[in-house]
Amino acid sequence: MEPTRLIAELKQIVGVTGVVTDPDALMTYDADGCVMDTHAPHVVVLPTSTEQVSAIVRLAAQHDVPVVPRGAGTGLSGGATPMHGGIIIGTSRMSQILELDLPNGRVLVQPGVINWELTQYLTLSGYHFAPDPSSQKACTIGGNIANNSGGPHCLKYGVTTNHVLGVEMVLADGSVIWTGDGTPDCAGYDLTGVINGSEGTFGIVTATWLRLTRLPEAIRVVLALYPTIAGATSTVSQVIARGLLPAALEIMDRLAIKAVNTMYRLGMPDEAGALLIVEVDGVTDGLDELLNDIVAICWSNGALDVRPARTPAEQVRVWSARKNAFGAMGRLAPTYHLVDTVVPRTRLPKMMEEVAQIAQELNLPVANVFHAGDGNLHPIILFDRRDPDQNERALQAVNRMMLISIEQGGVISGEHGIGVEKQEFMPYLFNQDDLAAMAALHQGFDPEGRFNPGKIFPKTQNARDLAEQRHSMAFADRDVA
Amino acid sequence: MEPTRLIAELKQIVGVTGVVTDPDALMTYDADGCVMDTHAPHVVVLPTSTEQVSAIVRLAAQHDVPVVPRGAGTGLSGGATPMHGGIIIGTSRMSQILELDLPNGRVLVQPGVINWELTQYLTLSGYHFAPDPSSQKACTIGGNIANNSGGPHCLKYGVTTNHVLGVEMVLADGSVIWTGDGTPDCAGYDLTGVINGSEGTFGIVTATWLRLTRLPEAIRVVLALYPTIAGATSTVSQVIARGLLPAALEIMDRLAIKAVNTMYRLGMPDEAGALLIVEVDGVTDGLDELLNDIVAICWSNGALDVRPARTPAEQVRVWSARKNAFGAMGRLAPTYHLVDTVVPRTRLPKMMEEVAQIAQELNLPVANVFHAGDGNLHPIILFDRRDPDQNERALQAVNRMMLISIEQGGVISGEHGIGVEKQEFMPYLFNQDDLAAMAALHQGFDPEGRFNPGKIFPKTQNARDLAEQRHSMAFADRDVA
Structure with a gap:
């Protein structure tokens, strides 16, 4: 250079x-x-x-x-x-909405468009872009694609990949490809799908056709408070067993409730050990009956208080506890590390026990906010990174939570990506053949490692080495024959 | 050898x-x-x-x-x-259901399990495997994954890729990889997603974790008959504009109606030029009101007859017209070729005109059955393949329909795959850089072209050549600099 x-x-x-x-x-x-x-x-x-x-x-x-x-x-x-x-x-200067095609439920945008601004732009049309990560007021569509972002409503509406119809991408040689033309189906290999979640290592997305989702005719939300997490998780199980597919199912634990309660004076009772938000949406007819059913399920699982929210204003208030949870953590400690793992939904209670155990053993407060419907945990480890000892214990806590998630049949990222944070955990989840297949895929897009090098794969095993190793294994096998 | x-x-x-x-x-x-x-x-x-x-x-x-x-x-x-x-x-002897995990809504199966048998097996549990291609009574899960199969209900429930949580795959060197462990989220690159629809060219799937979908609490179906296709398509537009997401929206044209009517004596009036099926599902509360709304929309768009079906028995009868459509084609001609293309939904009326024009110009009867909700056409070209002239005209008709779909902003396959049928159309949809990116992806999985060679890419451009061409272009570019 x-x-x-x-x-x-x-x-x-x-x-x-x-x-x-x-x-x-x-x-x-x-x-x-x-x-x-x-x-x-x-x-x-x-x-x-x-x-x-x-x-x-x-x-x-x-x-x-x-x-x-x-x-x-x-x-x-x-x-x-x-x-x-x-x-x-x-991509901050690539923030144009290039074409809105409402009759076909799609929009063509540049990657620097902010998630929330797109949804605001669409409000009057009756549509929205469904993925709603917590960072939605700042994060961009390009970043959503890179990380295949989720959000509270991905339980019903799916993650980013379910809402991307095609992308324009600049590859490592400067060539520009389109992976689809904005129709819902693709022909040939699903390049669009595999680019979602590739964390900027395949190329850079320069435009994308996004699928738009109709705003539901009506929404109903219930906030329920319980003395313990167990009441909230058993409510979730019963709601799902009832055959309902809520738009969102979110749980917060005692420490998370305390943080938002203190900061925003939401008037939660001190004895609340868990907060559950259930949102259902759809056509107006029958939605209030559904709301009543859910309220009844909450009470029968030992709720301390159940607050149904029928109007948009009430719903904003109910959601504010959840949406401000991460912001409120600053009240509790100078630093927090937000963990992101997923386990099969039935393993959530076991995971919560394990997280509590780790917090106790390492003597660090851990708050929990999670997408209970799809088993996506977000333990929040509170510490002071200026204190080397606390810093070290926080890292240990992250490590243990990752490994226990894998042990429980889960994965190490629900929606935040691997990046550098989790690259060393990949070999615990995938064996060498699995990783070599990913590496070979990477080599197909970016053989020289031009884009975002040093990510996803463990530091000691870059994509090229892994892919070559696979190739030489295949040949070794041939020679033996 | x-x-x-x-x-x-x-x-x-x-x-x-x-x-x-x-x-x-x-x-x-x-x-x-x-x-x-x-x-x-x-x-x-x-x-x-x-x-x-x-x-x-x-x-x-x-x-x-x-x-x-x-x-x-x-x-x-x-x-x-x-x-x-x-x-x-x-895969016919790999037809075991290996593990059913209802609490986490998933099942582990071998690839030879038949789609319909899986759904039958699950009936009492209240779950099903959502993709329902027309061949579902015979086709296998492995084939569904290879083709990323759809079906009438994919409008609401998504295609196969939305229901596959992870696969075990044998690669070209005999190594066995797992692309995920059955949790809804994956970590690292989305190998599962890109294997869906890869048509057996990456390796062979030997087991898979599938997502199970709750059977809806209730279903309502409406069958409406119209004098012309226009009435059916305008009904579809209004249903969608009303903000409804039906489980299925299917249209059949005059010739398709005639075929099933003759074969199954369904008592359709002779003047019926189009048949529309609308299915909605969800919780029971409010569903009858929704049904009434849809019935009213059908009448207001000039329906000749509207038949709501509330009971399962009525619904089976209503669906029988659609489900037996392809089987009934044998009554009309010795051979038929089923075309599969997709256009943005608003271009459907234009496409129907074009298809009729082609049928007239080439003097071949063409019946139409299509997934109107997502713009997926299925023109059925009727001919006698023993007659070289008819055979030639049928091929011409296919070619023209493909090219017009592309011209209308669509793609050349909705759910049947590229295979050998459509490999020569790929360069009309994708430019050389797009194809080279697909080829490079293919090379990552199967560098020697061991699996299912001679598919997807045009005959004169195999994956290796395309990928190498891209590589040499990149270097040429470097030298110029």
Whole structure:
């Protein structure tokens, strides 16, 4: 790399104001929401068009420097951290809604469009973009695709991959592909699907056709408080056994309730050990009867208090406890680490016991907020990262929670991605053949490791080595024959 | 290949009765439901376990012969036809349901389990496997995964990929991978997703965790008859505009109605030019009101007759017209070719005009049965393949329908796959860079083209050439810089 020449050439592509080189400014790009490991990029570029992105990537190939795509930087697994420096392509200036096609329920957008802004834009049309991660007011569609983001409502509506009809992507050689033309079905291999959740390691998405979802005619929400988590989880089991598919099923534990209660004065009783939110939606007819059924199930499972919310205003209030939970954690400790794992739903009670046990043994407070409907846990480990001992114990807690999730038949990420946070846990979940298959897939897209290197695979086993190892195993086998 | 030695070794793996070598018997494996191009395999093997499949694939590598996976052979695009001979691995003896985990809504099965038998097995549990292709009484789960099969109810419930939680797959080197452990979320790249719809070209699925779907509490169906297709399609538009998401929205045209009416004496009036089936499901409360709403929409769009079906018996009768449509085509002509394309829903009326125009110009009767809710057309071209002239005109009709679908912003396959039937149309839908990206993905899984060679990519451009071409383009680009 010749930095001066590279920067001059980048300025030719995107203009002077589209290139960030000031060292202080670059520091703000040294990590995303996961600050375990920070690395500043050599330069940040802010293109406005697919053509500019393609030119930047060709330039990166000529100079042999890594390219790291970045949306809003709200990721929680280090996906946007430039582990080996290089060029960050920020999508903040690619935030146009290019075409709205309501009769076919779809919209064509650039990757820098903010999730919440898209939904706001669509409000009057009666449609929305269904994935609603907690960061939705800041995170971008490109980041949602990179991480295959979920959110409370993905229980009923599915995660990002279920709402992406096709993407335009710039590959490592600067070529531009379209993986579909915006019809619901694809022909040939499902490139769209495999790009979802690829964490910026295959290329950079420069436009996408998204599926729009009709806003439901009506919504009903119930908030129920219980003395213990057990009452909330047994309510969830009975709601599901009743054959209902709620739009959301969210649980918070005592510590999480305390945090939001203190911060927002929500008037929760002190004896509340668990909070459950059940949301159902659909046509108006019959929805109130459904609400009454759910209220009855809550009471029969020992609820202390049950608060049905019929109007939008009541519903906003009920949801505020959940939506502000992560923000309120700052009241409890200087730092928190948000864990993201998934277990089969029936293993949730066992997992909660294990998490409590880990918290006790390592002497760290752990709050819990989770998507109970699909077994997606979010233990929140509270600590002070300035204290090396607490820092070390927090890391230990994360490690143990990951391994126990795997032991319980689960996986190490529900919606936050692997990035750098969890790359060392991959070999516990996948054997060498599984990882080699993933690596071979990666090599198909990006054989030189141009895009976002140093992610997903364990540090000691990069994609190329893993893929080559598989290839040589295959040949060894042939020779033996 | 040394045929005698290969066959002896195969018998060692699966036993004598698991190896088919009789030439007459092999002829029945020379195609699937698409008989455009037939090729007999050298040998058919019927393993019972993953270990046996792995051993067969290793043997195939040693002898350097192709391996073609085959389920029930009901495919419609030639996916199971062994274009270059070799070994067919039939999954008919891998038909065990290995583990039922109802509390977590999932089941672990071998690939040879028949779609309908799985659903029958689950009836009393209150769950089902949602994808319901027309061939569901014969087709296998493995074939559903290979083709990412749909069906009338995929409008609401999604296609096969939405119901597969993870697969065990034997790769070209005989290694066995698991792409997930049966939890709803995956970690790392979405191998499960990209294997769905890969048409047996990546490896062979030997087991899979499937997502189970609760049977709805109640179902209501409406059958409406119209003088013309326009009345049916405008009803569909209004139902969707009303914000409803029916479980199914199916249309049949005059010729299709005539076929089932004659064969099953359903008593449809002669003046019926279109038949529409709308199915809604969910909780019982409010469902009858919804049914009344839909009935009113049907009448207001000029229906000749509207028949609501509230009881299961009535519903079976209503559905019988649709479910027997393809079977009844034999009454109209000695041969039919079932076309499968998708266009954005709003282009359906235009497409119907184009299809009628093609039928008229080529002087061939064409019946239409289609999944109106998601724009998936199924024109049925009726001809006599023994007549070379009719045969030629039928091929022309297929070609024109494909190209017009692409022109209308659609794709060339909704649910039947590319196989050999549509491989030459891929370059009309995808440019060279798009195809090269697919080819590179393929090379990641199966670099030597062991599995099901001669499919998906155009005959003159196999995956390896396409992938290499991309690679050399990238380097050429580098040199210029």
